[in-house]
Amino acid sequence: MNLSTKLNLNLFTKVQDDLEKRQYTILAELKKISSEFQYYKVYPHLSELVGLHRTLKDVISRLSDLRNKFPKRISKIDWVNSAIEHEVVFVDGTDLQNVEELINWALPHIEKTIHEGVAIHEFVSEKLSVEHVGIVPSYMEEGYFFLPDNQHRKLNLFRFEVSIFKSAEDRYRSLKTTFLKSLQKNVVEISPNTVKLDLIREERELPNPATFSFQTDLDFSFKQTILPVAKRKLMQKIYS
Numbered sequence: 116m117n118l119s120t121k122l123n124l125n126l127f128t129k130v131q132d133d134l135e136k137r138q139y140t141i142l143a144e145l146k147k148i149s150s151e152f153q154y155y156k157v158y159p160h161l162s163e164l165v166g167l168h169r170t171l172k173d174v175i176s177r178l179s180d181l182r183n184k185f186p187k188r189i190s191k192i193d194w195v196n197s198a199i200e201h202e203v204v205f206v207d208g209t210d211l212q213n214v215e216e217l218i219n220w221a222l223p224h225i226e227k228t229i230h231e232g233v234a235i236h237e238f239v240s241e242k243l244s245v246e247h248v249g250i251v252p253s254y255m256e257e258g259y260f261f262l263p264d265n266q267h268r269k270l271n272l273f274r275f276e277v278s279i280f281k282s283a284e285d286r287y288r289s290l291k292t293t294f295l296k297s298l299q300k301n302v303v304e305i306s307p308n309t310v311k312l313d314l315i316r317e318e319r320e321l322p323n324p325a326t327f328s329f330q331t332d333l334d335f336s337f338k339q340t341i342l343p344v345a346k347r348k349l350m351q352k353i354y355s
Contacts, residue, residue: 117177119281121140121144122141122144122145122163122164122167124167124170124171126140126141126354127171127174127214127217127221128174128214134213134216134217136222137217138217138221139190141221141224143226143227145224145225145291146213148160148163148164148209148228148232149228149231151339152228152231152232153237154336155333155335155340156233156335156336156338156339156340157232157235157236157239157339157340157343157344158339158340158343159339160232161229161232161233162343163231164225164228164229164232166312167225168222168225168226168229171218171221171222171225172222174198174214174218175215175218176223176346178211178214178215180348189210193324197207202213206344216300221333235340236344238297238342239331239344240344240347240348241337242331242332242333242347243329243330243331243333243341243345244329244330244331245260245327245328245329245330245345245352246307246327246330246347246348247326247327248261248308248310248311248326248327248328249308249311249326250323251325252323252324252325253355254325255325256276256277256325257274257275257277257321257323257324258274258275258321258324258326258327258354259272259273259295259314259321259325259326259327259329260263260272260273260326260327260329260339260345260349261273261275261307261310261326261328261329262329262337262342262345263329263330263331264297264337264341265331265332265333265334266298266334266335266336266337267337268300269297269298269299269300269332270297270299270300270310271294271297271307271337272294272295272297272298272310272314273293273294273295274290274292274293274295274318275290275291275292275293276291277289277290277291277350278290278291278351283317288350288354289317290346290349290350292346293312296320298310301317307326307328311324312324314326325353327352329345329348344351
């Protein structure tokens, strides 16, 4: 897990120096993320924080299990956690009570910051509408979508493809997007149907593609907010 801040797993699991110093670092990094949220820049911070929160909860659960099984002090643990991409994390020469104390202290602060990001995500999602363009095909898992970037007065055109992969426990869907081109937004708007027909002529691979057009008046960061929220909303639309 590579958080874009200093909030990585080692900060919580290798507590070999001043606990208060760790707490100060955690609060400072969460404040940076909160500042990004105030500028309506949601990603990648929100998804990374959610992943970190899930991992820390799992660490606490494992510590509790280990305490029940091994009441003696443990000096070394080999964590194998699929939630962190099978990354092996070693707690070496560490006071595990400090690890648990730090994580339990940090979780409410992380949750508070996550709630800030979720609130912005939900606000953007409400202000972002999406509609089918033209005839709706039976196969909906590949096609195009059009998404405005109001900061730069552009309409960005993307191709999308949904991939489904299976694990031992479940099936997962992944949305792959490919940027095609941008159209300058003029006083006279081009209709979504016209854009779709032009793409069909240019691309030729998809004769009757599933096509979606987004609309919003928001002028937030395209890469860090509008696009990731739109991708999530597109998946909901496809499978609604």
